[in-house]
Amino acid sequence: MKKNKSSMSQLEQVLKSGRFAITSELNPPDSADPEDVNRAAMILAGFCDGINAVDASGANCHMSSMSICALLTRVGYEPVYQISCRDRNRIAIQGDILGAAAMGVRNLLCITGDDVSAGDQPGAKPVFDFDSIQLLRTAQMMRDERVFLSGRKITSELPLFLGAAANPFVLPYDWRPKRLAKKIAAGAQFIQTQYCFDVERFREYMRQVRDMGLHEQVYILVGVGPLRSYRAANFMRTKVPGIVIPDEIMDRVKKTPKERQQAEGKKICVEIIQQVREIEGVAGVHIMAYRQEELVTEIVQEAGLLPRR
Amino acid sequence: MVLEWIYDLTYALLKPFKKFLKPNSFAEKAMISIEKVGKGVVFDCQMCGQCILHSTGMVCSMNCPKNLRNGPCGGVRLNGHCEVKPEQTCVWVKIYEGSLASPKYGSEIMWIQPPVDRTLQDSSSWVNLLHGIDQKMKTVWQTQDEKDALEPIFRGSNEKE
Numbered sequence: 001m002k003k004n005k006s007s008m009s010q011l012e013q014v015l016k017s018g019r020f021a022i023t024s025e026l027n028p029p030d031s032a033d034p035e036d037v038n039r040a041a042m043i044l045a046g047f048c049d050g051i052n053a054v055d056a057s058g059a060n061c062h063m064s065s066m067s068i069c070a071l072l073t074r075v076g077y078e079p080v081y082q083i084s085c086r087d088r089n090r091i092a093i094q095g096d097i098l099g100a101a102a103m104g105v106r107n108l109l110c111i112t113g114d115d116v117s118a119g120d121q122p123g124a125k126p127v128f129d130f131d132s133i134q135l136l137r138t139a140q141m142m143r144d145e146r147v148f149l150s151g152r153k154i155t156s157e158l159p160l161f162l163g164a165a166a167n168p169f170v171l172p173y174d175w176r177p178k179r180l181a182k183k184i185a186a187g188a189q190f191i192q193t194q195y196c197f198d199v200e201r202f203r204e205y206m207r208q209v210r211d212m213g214l215h216e217q218v219y220i221l222v223g224v225g226p227l228r229s230y231r232a233a234n235f236m237r238t239k240v241p242g243i244v245i246p247d248e249i250m251d252r253v254k255k256t257p258k259e260r261q262q263a264e265g266k267k268i269c270v271e272i273i274q275q276v277r278e279i280e281g282v283a284g285v286h287i288m289a290y291r292q293e294e295l296v297t298e299i300v301q302e303a304g305l306l307p308r309r
Numbered sequence: 310m311v312l313e314w315i316y317d318l319t320y321a322l323l324k325p326f327k328k329f330l331k332p333n334s335f336a337e338k339a340m341i342s343i344e345k346v347g348k349g350v351v352f353d354c355q356m357c358g359q360c361i362l363h364s365t366g367m368v369c370s371m372n373c374p375k376n377l378r379n380g381p382c383g384g385v386r387l388n389g390h391c392e393v394k395p396e397q398t399c400v401w402v403k404i405y406e407g408s409l410a411s412p413k414y415g416s417e418i419m420w421i422q423p424p425v426d427r428t429l430q431d432s433s434s435w436v437n438l439l440h441g442i443d444q445k446m447k448t449v450w451q452t453q454d455e456k457d458a459l460e461p462i463f464r465g466s467n468e469k470e
Contacts, residue, residue, distance in 0.1 A: 086375075090424060112375060112377065112382045112383070114384065114392070115374060115375060115392060115393040117393050118384075118392070126374070126375070128375045128377070129424065129425075129427075130424055131375070131376070131378060131379050131380075132379075133379035133380065133421055133422075134378075134379065134422070134423065134424045137421055137450070137451075138424075141448060145448070145449075147448055149424070149446070149448060150447055150448075151447035151448050166383075167383030170381075170383060170384070170385040171381075171385050171387075171389045171399070171402055172381070172385075172389075172401075172402055172405045172406075174405075175380070175381070175401075175405045178419065178462055178463060179381075181419070181459065181462050182379065182380060182419060182459065185421060185455060185458075185459055186379075186421050194383055212462065241383070241384030241392040242382075242383040242384045242392070244387065
């Protein structure tokens with residue numbers, strides 16, 4: 001791994017120590033009640049090395065990622081601040097990065113973001129002033145050179161651990177490891193992948209990643225999550241951009257009686273964690289359990305990832 | 310690829326006329342019309358004024374609905390179509406194929422392209438290129454060393470397969 005000044009990120013410390021890392025996602029509330037955030041965070045903080053504060057994922061409006069980070073850092077939790085390029089231009093984003101670091105945020109996840117058309121307000125103006133790689137490079141430049149894009153100086157340290165997303169499950173397959181190389185060059189130190197349901201595809205991706213030596217330059221956390229029901233799986237598969245669920249898994253959930261589908265979804269998730277954990281170059285898992293946070297504890301336990309500390 | 314050859318030829322033809330092709334000149338206005346029509350018909354050019362066509366497999370990346378200049382997003386559909394416009398093939402799927410078919414500049418797809426300078430919209434990309442106006446960032450965005458290190462990755466892993 002490249003030698004960087006310590007970001008004081010707990011997530012970075014865990015990854016550097018070689019322990020299998022766990023991050024998870026906090027479902028952003030549709031409320032102005034801080035307790036909604038605290039309650040969800042309390043469940044996750046017990047075993048997570050980082051809690052993702054998502055930035056209007058799926059282009060649906062929720063409490064903003066910046067404010068969730070503010071609430072999390074107040075109580076000493078470790079947020080992963082997601083910034084998408086969809087809603088803000090370069091001026092807003094650079095300011096937010098400084099503000100987040102000032103609040104004690106140490107992990108940044110730079111993503112392009114789903115298009116506005118994926119959400120419930122498709123008439124909104126898509127910004128995309130940056131793409132994810134330009135955002136990464138800008139954050140890297142702000143941290144390492146201590147300048148804004150304009151060249152104007154930043155007058156303090158900016159300790160940040162920089163992350164990016166990767167989706168090994170969509171076309172062009174051969175391009176995906178090369179894109180990873182580009183993201184690493186642009187500043188990515190850790191990766192959280194899209195939901196992995198196709199372990200074989202992921203294995204092939206990791207083979208290419210290892211051939212290129214990229215697994216030694218970046219920490220890869222595999223995205224996983226429980227399917228709640230056949231209906232939910234079908235929705236994710238057809239309506240959420242970038243999620244690929246193989247037919248075998250769809251069939252397996254479909255064949256299960258309705259009342260046991262959630263349990264089956266959890267079982268599949270546990271199996272996938274156990275499989276990807278064995279793949280060389282995998283540094284951890286990123287568990288996304290949309291509206292099923294209570295399940296994350298069980299998943300971690302059943303996948304044999306406890307005790308954590 | 311023929312388009313690479315045309316790019317080189319155009320550059321060679323225009324270079325001697327650099328001092329006539331000044332920004333905001335009548336000559337630039339003429340160039341803008343030529344580019345709008347020529348590149349418009351062939352590439353569906355969006356007149357960003359900072360053309361990187363030869364680095365993107367001779368496919369215009371500004372036609373990506375998210376204006377991505379460094380690669381495809383994670384929303385590409387299973388049939389290779391766009392997340393935002395399901396009826397069209399992902400621009401970056403075409404760019405990747407175009408780059409593989411471009412022996413001379415194809416590996417420039419690995420360059421880290423800087424953010425778009427929106428002030429150059431609707432100006433002449435050739436004039437901007439000749440006068441270095443399209444690269445006037447005040448910070449070092451990407452070093453030549455980094456470009457040189459990234460480029461071989463593009464073809465490297467393909468040969469293994």
